[in-house]
Every structure is written in structure tokens, then in C-alpha cells.
Amino acid sequence: MRVPIRMIGIATTFFWIFLIAFLVTAVYSTKDVAFNFGEPQMNTNASGEIVFSLPISVANRGFYDIGAFAIMTEVFDNHDASIVRGSTLVPVIKKNDEVTVVHNMTFDMNDLLQRSENFLFNDSELKIYAAVGMRIAEVIPVEASSNFSMPWGAPLYNFTLGDPAYAPYNLTHWRATVPLSFENHAFFDLIGNVQIQMYNDAGTLVGEGQTSVEAYANSSYSGFIELYVSIVEVTSSGWFEVYFSTSIFNYGPLVISYG
Amino acid sequence: MRNFFFKALKATAKAIIFYVVYLFLWNILAPISQLVPGFQQMVETFVVVYITLMIIGDLASGTIFQYFFNVAKVLFVMGYLIISSGGGIFGITFENINLMVDLRFFFAIAMLLSLLGLGKSVLQAVNYMNEKAEYGRS
Numbered sequence: 001m002r003v004p005i006r007m008i009g010i011a012t013t014f015f016w017i018f019l020i021a022f023l024v025t026a027v028y029s030t031k032d033v034a035f036n037f038g039e040p041q042m043n044t045n046a047s048g049e050i051v052f053s054l055p056i057s058v059a060n061r062g063f064y065d066i067g068a069f070a071i072m073t074e075v076f077d078n079h080d081a082s083i084v085r086g087s088t089l090v091p092v093i094k095k096n097d098e099v100t101v102v103h104n105m106t107f108d109m110n111d112l113l114q115r116s117e118n119f120l121f122n123d124s125e126l127k128i129y130a131a132v133g134m135r136i137a138e139v140i141p142v143e144a145s146s147n148f149s150m151p152w153g154a155p156l157y158n159f160t161l162g163d164p165a166y167a168p169y170n171l172t173h174w175r176a177t178v179p180l181s182f183e184n185h186a187f188f189d190l191i192g193n194v195q196i197q198m199y200n201d202a203g204t205l206v207g208e209g210q211t212s213v214e215a216y217a218n219s220s221y222s223g224f225i226e227l228y229v230s231i232v233e234v235t236s237s238g239w240f241e242v243y244f245s246t247s248i249f250n251y252g253p254l255v256i257s258y259g
Numbered sequence: 260m261r262n263f264f265f266k267a268l269k270a271t272a273k274a275i276i277f278y279v280v281y282l283f284l285w286n287i288l289a290p291i292s293q294l295v296p297g298f299q300q301m302v303e304t305f306v307v308v309y310i311t312l313m314i315i316g317d318l319a320s321g322t323i324f325q326y327f328f329n330v331a332k333v334l335f336v337m338g339y340l341i342i343s344s345g346g347g348i349f350g351i352t353f354e355n356i357n358l359m360v361d362l363r364f365f366f367a368i369a370m371l372l373s374l375l376g377l378g379k380s381v382l383q384a385v386n387y388m389n390e391k392a393e394y395g396r397s
Binding site: 001002004005008009011012015016019020023024025027028031139140141142143144145146147148 | 284287288290291355356357358359360361362364365368369372375376378379382383386389
């Protein structure tokens, strides 16, 4: 019985040494794995969606391959409702290899506006959950996660329409000039059209007009819209219905009263 | 007395070798202790108790108590793995970053090896009693 017992002992010792050596070298080799996060970029694609891109470079100089390298990000609004989620997976990063991946998150501004029009007119904070996971030596799952917030700049911050100024146009119509101003706090340029419809206090459409706007990111815009209104129908008070049509989003009507 | 001296010498040599191996491995794992609070204390406690049981087991060699201490050593390793690991998933928070390391696979293998060691110690104890009974009869 001594020989089998000795063999069990030898086998157990061998496996212990192998297990501990593997674990220690796997943990030790993580110090030779370098992560480089590039400059995050926000762009719009051909279909008008906003694309958030984060280039990440992983240099694996450790002893073992890295398996299932995954990046997951999720953006929440201030009510903790998920807005967009993105994930990027690299199945294997071989040892002594360097891999560069671009983590993309695409979201449609129109979907965002369906949740709340506040994103258009008020600055707010977006909550971001980010997680990076991998399998060290392809067998030890490791995950690092973090929550942080990112400011959201409203593209039509402080949007205001002034009172219309009237000038005679012909015997039946006046030319009304409506001042228009806002601040584009967003990271993207706002290029498109603003259309307004003017209603009198009886709810009758008295005129409509439109103008093109071009407001660069983090800049103020002020201009005016001209429209021709019927002299007999115009009243001292009423409301405007404003429609926005841009390359990023379409929104309307926004109702603003005048007078 | 001379027999006990050799046992003590053997136990001391084994303990020193074990401690040197621990110091070597600790140099590699030292950066973890900066990230995981209490990691060094956890490992040191394990090493102290393990070496103590190892020395006592060696001093008691040639008696049935050697196998008792061997079983105690294996049970200690298993118990320590279960209690200290919290199921094999380690989670730490560093500033705003949560780090999670899943060592369940390793702990499962370690538990299986410990069970193998436990079985070996029980077999050694049975063999010891068997041989003792045979020598006693002859």
C-alpha cells in the first residue's frame, strides 16, 4: 500500500506546484499588459446617428494569451433609464501582440427626444457605466467597471422667439419678422431648418415661414424668421408652432405663445 | 532523544524551504497587496498556521498523530480557501473603479487536490495502523 500512497503524494505535489506556478505567473504577467485609451470622438454617420468612438490599444507582453477581451458601455439618463448600450469583443489577444480596437456606440437623437425633449433645451448629466473584462491566460476572468457622469449640452439651449414686428407688405398682408435665438451647447454643429407657423388667438393659421440655421458647437445663434400674415386675421396674441429639421434630429411642434 | 533531534532538524529544514518559497512567491505577488487591503495579512496567517501544522506533523512522525496533523493541515487549507475566498470571487473597489477577479476555477482545482491530500492522509493512517497490527502480531 505504500507505493500507491507515495504515487498519490507525488501526483498531488506535482499538481500543486503546477497550479501555484500557473496562478502566480498568470497574475504576474498582468503587469506586462498595457492599455492605452485614445481620444474619444463623437461624430455623425450618414444616417444622422451620433457615433461615439473610443480607440483602445492593448499590448500583451505577458506570458499568456488574453481571452475574451470585452468592453461594454451603457449610457443612462438622469432617471436611470438606459439610452444606449455598446459592446466590443476581441476573442483572443496573443502574447507579444498588440491589438487596437475602436469601441463604438451609436444612438439616434430622435430616439433620445422621444424620451424627453429636455435633451434638446436643457443641459443635463448622462450617467455612463463602463466595464472592461478579459480572461487572463484565457482562464481567469477579470472585470473592472466604473460609473461616471458626462455633461450633456443641449443643442437648443435657451431657445426663444421674440414678439413679431410687422411691416406693410401689400394691401392684404403684413411682413412679420420674428427674432430667434438659442445657444448650441452640444458637441455637434446644428445645421438645418427652423419652420414656424403663426396662429392667432382664435387658433387660425395666419402665416408660416422658415429659415435655415447654422449654429456651430458651443456657440450662440441669433437670427430672425420672416413670414407673411393676413392683415385681417392677425391678432395681438396667439402662438407659434416651431418645427426643427436638422441633419441630426427632427422635432416639432414646439408651442410658444406671443403677445 | 537523537531521533527527536533529527525530526526537529528535518521539520526546521522543511519549514525554512517552505518559507523561502513563500518569500520568492510573495515578491511576485507583492503588487497585489497594494490593491487588495488585508491580502498580505491573509497570506501571512495562512503561511504561519500551515508551517506550524507542518512542523508539529513532522515532529509527530512515526506516530498516528502525524496523520492527524496531516489531515488537520489539509482541512485547514480547504477551510481557509472557502472562508477567505468568499466563494472564489474577489471584489475590490479602488477609487471609482470596481475590480472583480473570478478564481472559482482555481479554487475548484485546489479543493480537489486538497481532497486528494485528505484521502492520502487517511490511507496513510489506515496503512500505519495496519502495519502496526501486523508487526504486533509477528
